Amino acid sequence: MKIVAAKSILKFNDQLAAENRARFNALGLYVVNLVGSPGCGKTTLLEGLFEQLGSRIAPAVIEGDIAGQVDADRLKQRGIPVVQINTEGMCHLDANMIGVATSDEDYSHINLLVIENVGNLVCTSGYDLGEHLRIVVLSVAEGDDKLVKYPNIFQRSDALIITKTDLLSFCRFDVDRVRNDMQRLAPEAEIFEVSATRGDGLAEVADWLAARCTSAAPAASTD
């Protein structure tokens, strides 16, 4: 009897992720895996960040959704190149999906590829997609106890962006508690506070991302 352990499936995913990463490096493409709950504001954050980045960075997006293409349509309207992955019920993206989705795309003029993962604070945490940076988004409306309740995904992220800070007066959300919990779980992680609808904090994230993008991405293909 052949026994397929979850561990070996994840190991296979890690191999594919490493292949993706090598290909992204060869292309000079900096890749971000953006994770968070449904409705935490990932797409609105991207809209704001791309506007802030202006001509400094040429972005492209992969949208991961159970069904539909609501977010892809929003970004396409802004002229952002988007590939839509419909998982048809699957709760997270994996490295194989990203490999297939990117294989035919022309990223020669793109610096930054953002993968907007399925809205899920649990299942997305275990799958390396080949990204250079994992950013977790937490909205003020979700409450300040989420790091204690869903520690894995925060522990495995390089940055936390607290969104919807315009709702701080209307929600029970202690920013200091969240900052402390994040420092405990991921001491190296950057922490930002943003209201994408108001524009607060976007410039800071955009500058940080642009710096990461240009310094970390190796020289583009020499052909």
Next chain:
Amino acid sequence: MKIVAAKSILKFNDQLAAENRARFNALGLYVVNLVGSPGCGKTTLLEGLFEQLGSRIAPAVIEGDIAGQVDADRLKQRGIPVVQINTEGMCHLDANMIGVATSDEDYSHINLLVIENVGNLVCTSGYDLGEHLRIVVLSVAEGDDKLVKYPNIFQRSDALIITKTDLLSFCRFDVDRVRNDMQRLAPEAEIFEVSATRGDGLAEVADWLAARCTSAAPAASTD
């Protein structure tokens, strides 16, 4: 080679769920599976509902969490009997966990058992726990496009409770759009609008739940 298909795992879950349901029926216990995104307000809703229900209904809760017991502590403080299930990374509860969690409990004086599932709008949709009623919670802060993006869970629910309506003035959320999408996905489902922090709409949900609870639960054990 033995091939274990996801379908047969779900079939096994369904068998255990049927056993749970038969046991709950024999106990005269009405069981609700409460699902929704992380931070959509499930626990705050329960706190408000239990207060509204007063002495009409004797409730108990099972809390499903990846880690910790934040919500269980909140409910225990209010004198609600709580069993905590820590899934240790698992993204949803299943019928086996519920069977184990309830097997030793004395529910002889309880009418209503609410299972607060792991915060997850994807993975919780596929697992029958043996409940009589599945309620999905969607907060205004998550946005009005969630039914289109995560249709399965809404399709498989008996009621939708829209929470955090106190945030309606501050969020892009078209209640009519959500009502229309829900009617398309689950024509028989009840739809409620609630602000648990303000108390708006709680009485209506409590009355509806009390009526379901007393009419649907068969006579308690005759021993």
